[in-house]
Amino acid sequence: MAIKDLKLNDGNAIPGIGFGTWQIPDGPVCVQAVEWAIEAGYRLIDTAVGYGNEKSVGQAIKESHMPRERLFISTKVQGDTKTYEGAKTEIDASLERLGVSYIDLVLIHCAKPWKEYYGVSYKSYNEENLQVWKALVEAQKAGKVKSIGVSNFGPRALANIVDNSSVVPAVDQIRYFIGLDQGEKATTDYCKAHGIVVEAYSPLNTGEILGNTRIGAIAKKYNVTIPRLALAYCVNKGYIPLPKSTHEQWIRANLDCDLALDPADMAYLDSVKYLGSFRQPD
Numbered sequence: 001m002a003i004k005d006l007k008l009n010d011g012n013a014i015p016g017i018g019f020g021t022w023q024i025p026d027g028p029v030c031v032q033a034v035e036w037a038i039e040a041g042y043r044l045i046d047t048a049v050g051y052g053n054e055k056s057v058g059q060a061i062k063e064s065h066m067p068r069e070r071l072f073i074s075t076k077v078q079g080d081t082k083t084y085e086g087a088k089t090e091i092d093a094s095l096e097r098l099g100v101s102y103i104d105l106v107l108i109h110c111a112k113p114w115k116e117y118y119g120v121s122y123k124s125y126n127e128e129n130l131q132v133w134k135a136l137v138e139a140q141k142a143g144k145v146k147s148i149g150v151s152n153f154g155p156r157a158l159a160n161i162v163d164n165s166s167v168v169p170a171v172d173q174i175r176y177f178i179g180l181d182q183g184e185k186a187t188t189d190y191c192k193a194h195g196i197v198v199e200a201y202s203p204l205n206t207g208e209i210l211g212n213t214r215i216g217a218i219a220k221k222y223n224v225t226i227p228r229l230a231l232a233y234c235v236n237k238g239y240i241p242l243p244k245s246t247h248e249q250w251i252r253a254n255l256d257c258d259l260a261l262d263p264a265d266m267a268y269l270d271s272v273k274y275l276g277s278f279r280q281p282d
């Protein structure tokens, strides 16, 4: 059964599941994977300037012959780009590389430059993020972009935009999979309170979720694979999972995750301990 579209706070619709393209190398592998994804039924394709594969995503879109309005193409201004001019230039370059006349969703990839996001940094990028946001708002007004949002933004960085701009982000794309609910709760609560749709990136923990025996026990109960359960978990939360794969059978299989989970199982999965470290949300 197809996963339902969600409504964004700007009135646009967004597919309830998307195809992730991080770490798919530019060139034939990426073109093929995106073509398989579109053939299989994905309508939301998630790329980023930082993935270096927008050109291949654009080629796959073109070769799919899918009417442009039926696809939902999402890209991201680089996390390290923290100026108005830099963001403006990047959006124009993304349009060019993707070969489209508009992009459905552009996100600020990260609240901080990556080095500082992964390290310890007390520097605030509030002013810089407002400059980048201004470029996104203008691109939206100019019709180059339909919807705008953020990624890797926690409640403080989100509040900076919400409190200082007339445009509320439509989406926050965050790292989210079974076990991360506790670490991301402040962010997802903020999103809920402000009508911001959550996209769940790395919904399979970049493949590492597959070996989790406690999650495996619940998957067995429903007679499904761990990836299917992990994606259904995000859908049951009301978040948009963005699974990535370069294997045709997995690309297809991952679309089949419209599975209602019992509230007790959802609560159990919420409580499953994630053994990695939580990131400090900004």
Ligand SMILES: NC(=O)c1ccc[n+]([C@@H]2O[C@H](COP(=O)([O-])OP(=O)(O)OC[C@H]3O[C@@H](n4cnc5c(N)ncnc54)[C@H](OP(=O)(O)O)[C@@H]3O)[C@@H](O)[C@H]2O)c1
Pocket (backbone or CB within 6 Å): 019, 020, 021, 022, 023, 046, 047, 109, 151, 152, 173, 174, 200, 201, 202, 203, 204, 205, 206, 207, 208, 210, 227, 242, 243, 244, 245, 246, 247, 250, 251, 253, 254
């Ligand atoms: N905003 C951000 O900062 C950010 C960060 C990370 C990710 N993302 C987005 O989220 C997307 C997904 O996250 P991710 O790339 O970390 O990976 P993921 O979707 O969590 O996991 C992908 C891994 O799982 C494997 N896999 C996929 N489906 C499977 C299945 N049904 N059975 C067995 N193995 C399966 C894939 O294998 P193969 O590839 O070998 O087929 C790959 O190794 C990204 O591609 C990107 O679009 C965004």
